[in-house]
Amino acid sequence: MKKKAAKRVAGLSILNLFFILMCFITLIPILYAFLLSISNESSAFGSGFLLPRNPTLKNYEAILLEEPFLVWLKNSVVLSLGTMILAMGTSVTASYAFSRFRFRGRNEMLKLLLILNAFPQILSMFAIFRLFKNMNLLNNYIGLILIYAGSMCIFSIWNMKGYFDTIPIEIEEAARIDGGSPGQIIWKIILPLARPSIIVTAVMVLIFVWNEYLFATTFLMREENYTLAGGLYQLQANDYSRSWSLFSAAAILVSIPILLVFFSIQKYMISGLTAGGVKG
Amino acid sequence: MKKKNKFLPWGYSFSSILLIGLIVVFPIIYTIYISFTNMNLYHWTDYEFIAFSNYRRALTKLDSGFMSALFTTIIWTVLNMVIQIFVAYLVALGLNVKGLKLARLYKTLLMFPWAMPAYVSILLWRVGMYNPQYGLLNKILSALGFSKVDFLSENIPAFLSCMVLNLWMALPFLIMMMDGAFQSVDNSYYESAKLDGAGWWAQNLYITIPSIKPILAPSIIMTTFTTFKQFDIIYLLTMQKGSLTGATLQTVITYAHQNAFVSNNYGLSSAVSIVIFGFIILFSLFINRGIREEKA
Numbered sequence: 001m002k003k004k005a006a007k008r009v010a011g012l013s014i015l016n017l018f019f020i021l022m023c024f025i026t027l028i029p030i031l032y033a034f035l036l037s038i039s040n041e042s043s044a045f046g047s048g049f050l051l052p053r054n055p056t057l058k059n060y061e062a063i064l065l066e067e068p069f070l071v072w073l074k075n076s077v078v079l080s081l082g083t084m085i086l087a088m089g090t091s092v093t094a095s096y097a098f099s100r101f102r103f104r105g106r107n108e109m110l111k112l113l114l115i116l117n118a119f120p121q122i123l124s125m126f127a128i129f130r131l132f133k134n135m136n137l138l139n140n141y142i143g144l145i146l147i148y149a150g151s152m153c154i155f156s157i158w159n160m161k162g163y164f165d166t167i168p169i170e171i172e173e174a175a176r177i178d179g180g181s182p183g184q185i186i187w188k189i190i191l192p193l194a195r196p197s198i199i200v201t202a203v204m205v206l207i208f209v210w211n212e213y214l215f216a217t218t219f220l221m222r223e224e225n226y227t228l229a230g231g232l233y234q235l236q237a238n239d240y241s242r243s244w245s246l247f248s249a250a251a252i253l254v255s256i257p258i259l260l261v262f263f264s265i266q267k268y269m270i271s272g273l274t275a276g277g278v279k280g
Numbered sequence: 281m282k283k284k285n286k287f288l289p290w291g292y293s294f295s296s297i298l299l300i301g302l303i304v305v306f307p308i309i310y311t312i313y314i315s316f317t318n319m320n321l322y323h324w325t326d327y328e329f330i331a332f333s334n335y336r337r338a339l340t341k342l343d344s345g346f347m348s349a350l351f352t353t354i355i356w357t358v359l360n361m362v363i364q365i366f367v368a369y370l371v372a373l374g375l376n377v378k379g380l381k382l383a384r385l386y387k388t389l390l391m392f393p394w395a396m397p398a399y400v401s402i403l404l405w406r407v408g409m410y411n412p413q414y415g416l417l418n419k420i421l422s423a424l425g426f427s428k429v430d431f432l433s434e435n436i437p438a439f440l441s442c443m444v445l446n447l448w449m450a451l452p453f454l455i456m457m458m459d460g461a462f463q464s465v466d467n468s469y470y471e472s473a474k475l476d477g478a479g480w481w482a483q484n485l486y487i488t489i490p491s492i493k494p495i496l497a498p499s500i501i502m503t504t505f506t507t508f509k510q511f512d513i514i515y516l517l518t519m520q521k522g523s524l525t526g527a528t529l530q531t532v533i534t535y536a537h538q539n540a541f542v543s544n545n546y547g548l549s550s551a552v553s554i555v556i557f558g559f560i561i562l563f564s565l566f567i568n569r570g571i572r573e574e575k576a
Contacts, residue, residue, distance in 0.1 A: 103285065
């Protein structure tokens, strides 16, 4: 019996060692960027890649004060909030309708939305670009918000419909018997009940816009319009022997809010993704 | 009892249908329209209809590059998916070993690549890992006495570099999904299997895999789609505007983008886009049928 226990302990230690090593290797790129962001520029490309000798916050100071980082941040916030308001404003009632009503065209509509969701928007990017160019919507936040909101609306409908499906319809019937009007029922009963799903969906829309770079760099070409993605892209496209430590500082700054948000809603995200995911 | 009403639901969903129609559906229709024209930089407004010429060029002429891009995409998707499923399975298995007290901590740490904004990770890898002069990989290589390697300058090393990065970014999702699926398997199955004398292989093959398959199907299908349409990694690593690395790797998506925004063959690019969309629709119909049959 003792021998068996010893074997077990040995096995667990090997497993622990394996996971520690694996976590370390996984985190290397992030750790390396962090170390560079607090190192002096001169030592950033020295021979060593261990801890920097005299850590400094100089790069963070430089990125915040000398580069237009705060402008990029403002642009990203404007885009994210605008998209969230438009996408959620249109999709909440739609997902309610698709969950609660049985009407002609409902199944076809849901299937169509699923196929559209699988369509990589990059494939119609040129068509949108040409249309927007003719309508003067390039270099314009409204244009980009419309693009983001269009694709996020599909995602949100599917994501929230799954949650509405789980709210028992009896609650609504009880409210109707008590004399509630349809509007009152939605505002006072259904929306509060669906709040967790609405919040998580809204946050996922925010994350999507925050992390999007292709449309942001293609449709916003003027420097004062750059989002965080456009700005970071520009930083690394420059001669990076000089700005690489600046770039890592910016990368860390951009990632921190997302990491915080991600880890706080992560639990709900997994269930939302699989529930709304691919079910036909 | 579900409500029946002809007009109210359309009223509720009118604004989103309008938005989706204008921003998602209309550009797709417009792409179809462009795919039948010879629109390019020189024919920006005075383009002509050339029927199926673009499709013929993409699908039958080998020098158009589409077929080789398709080939690369298929290899890319299959390799990535096989490795991902295999590695994620083993890691999740390890995470579920009884007595591993730190499993929660490991899970949180392993989730970081998933949480990071994708473009930030890719740019960090591009300069921090793969760069021939400053990249960490080359620093390690030269510290060990090897000569420096330019990872992104040729197709095969560039393909492998992109794949390593894709695995780094995508594995956390699948590991977490597998982990969740493992926890839903009833423990009593294993106990009775042990009593029957089933070994590790038999337990995995006859209990774990069959029970997690239906739970995992949606996430695996989703990952396959994202792998197939992966654009960011290949684009940002090897073909940024003004800093091509030398590799000429193309997947179907980068091929469509390249033709629209670099070589300005709008007609050809649109035709390719429609073909890819066709593939995606076929693939999803095929999968939907598979799922329905499994349920029935």
